[in-house]
Amino acid sequence: MKLSRAEYRVIAKYTDQLKPTRHCMKMLQERFPGYLPSTLLSIFSLEYQVDLSPSLMARIILERFLQEQDKTPYSKQVLSSMLRDPSSIPDHSLADNVYQSTINDCCYGPWVDSIKHAIGHEHEMLLHNKLREKNLSFLDENQLRAKGYDKTPDIILEVPIGALTVCELAAVEGRIVHWIESKASFGDDHSHQNYLNEQFWSYWNRFGPGLVIYWHGFIEELDCHRDRGIMLKDSFPSDIVTFNYRTG
Template sequence: MAAGCLRPVPLRLLRRPSPSPNMILTKAQYDEIAQCLVSVPPTRQSLRKLKQTFPSQSQATLLSIFSQEYQKHIKRTHAKHHTSEAIETYYQRYLNGVGRNGSAPVLLELANEVDYAPSLMARIILERFLQEHEETPPSKSVINSMLRDPSQIPDGVLANQVYQCIVNDCCYGPLVDCIKHAIGHEHEVLLRDLLLEKNLSFLDEDQLRAKGYDKTPDFILQVPVAVEGHIIHWIESKASFGDECSHHAYLHDQFWSYWNRDDCNQAEIQNSKKLKKACL
């Protein structure tokens, strides 16, 4: 969670009392977890092993770090999986595999073997299949619709293969996107309730858009508050782990525009650059 001016507000300052103490992950602890993930495949079994290795960390924290580190890996290797040679190789291996046993998890095993996200491998094969069997190239909206609902795929074997990839992918795909959206909404509702509980006057995202703002934080405080010596003008809820890379991206994509518009103190924004850990 980030708050104006670009300084995260620890939820412990707003959260209702809970039976367990809040955990703050240090940079060293984060680096240790990230290093452990270098050679770990993105499977549920790996997540269980990760929890056993770091029992003091919550499942939600480990899953969020796991997902972010894996997404970084996928971005680094994305291009090599989308060359024409790679696509044709994957497609022929898929055809050979289902030709031998159509009920075996051919696509899922192929994705794991080449270290690529199952949902993204399913997209590659689905696009290649439709290019071969349809008169016109499939649109992105058609592909997305079929991935969300594999029963729309005109080939039953491929539909089953795609379904297996979607439900076994814990980092990518329409199922993961739906879960992330739900969690994000849940955190925004929680934050709203906490602000109301503290009798803080605010404008939410919908109210700000009605006033003509195009980029808005989740909440702007109508009366700024002081937190740990910093004046807080706005709060942005992020339901994912706030690593340093994420903070830089959020600064570029969102937070700088909030600061420019709301004319926050330059000293405070400079302090935020020194952030090296997430307050969860």
Template structure:
């Protein structure tokens, strides 16, 4: 996907604002899959949450949100946090976490911030929250939020496994030998791609020693982050490799081919297997 198309898709998403608009956007861009549009929407949503995170975590904002929640409980309201999140244009799961942290600070930690690990565990298992009304509200926030928070993480994890399985099946079908992350970790590697090929292959004239599967769209922010945190580490350890962004990527980001990292949006139809005796 060219950058200009990506920017136009983002413009329409900002205009429509909801995920329900994706089928309408798909009509304007029939060459772009709904999976790609969904990934672009989620990435943009998460970027917006990161940019505004500090505003909602200010002491004034936290006190205001918690007061609004407790007043709502006193008045017998339902879905207080979801309603408030819509008013604030804020992730329901993030708002739920903010209110949960404030509740724990007030009730268990004598005004101090609760440990992040405890908060994360309660967000994953809201039934463990001591206040049943708050537990119900938090559970509602998690279920309502498929872009941010525990449900979003579970969805991404599940889809990631699905496409790793797809990659492994393709390699098995083609008779390309490889080892996976678990085997590499057993050998002592701390940074591991999804698969390391036992014998390199060639794709469009480029040698591929490893393959990383990304069940997402490759935008500028995510790709730069992956390069820094993952891909160059793989390159240092294993040589040149290939990244598959299954939901597409911005074409202009594929700038490291000559340095040893190529991008694709599917497993290539034509690969050249090297003679194992030449390894």
């Protein structure tokens, strides 16, 4: 789902009055019924300013509890482990409160981190399946790292065979795409600019023009670098055209 910057600002302004609880999603959907729930949640996660969200409050209290219970320094791994599994907290009342805080926080905390990781992996698999449906050969991130690349996109449309390289190119809306990056999030100004600086331009420098899929949508004005080789979409392109050539 593509939003104008003006639409995004209206939603972002409304989120200022919300707290990161499960109930906030019901309020968002009632206020903006024409938008996908996944898009609204992604926008809220981006816009919410961390103050004392339930998960953060639980972390602070648990940290203080550990300091008082054990005079020796505790590791961050122990703290994180207890937040992931509150049943390991020796104080049962505190364990219950930590559990309630983390499961009712829709933006931060170990539960949300696990969900985001799972959703990211799910969309990467969706991308792989879409490529296979189109009979497109590709190398994924793990295969590229095994070849020695340190910073890679999720997909490169290239498969080496012996001394030759069979390069499979995709053209989307008349533009060549060498690589595809999957983002299971909404593309707002701040996050997209960070991705451009830290990832996308380096992919472009190394591999050429590419495609970024923001599965939960993006601000449509950000799709302004097509002439420079970076295209944005909110779904896998249905009009993709492929062709092969050999080098070597």
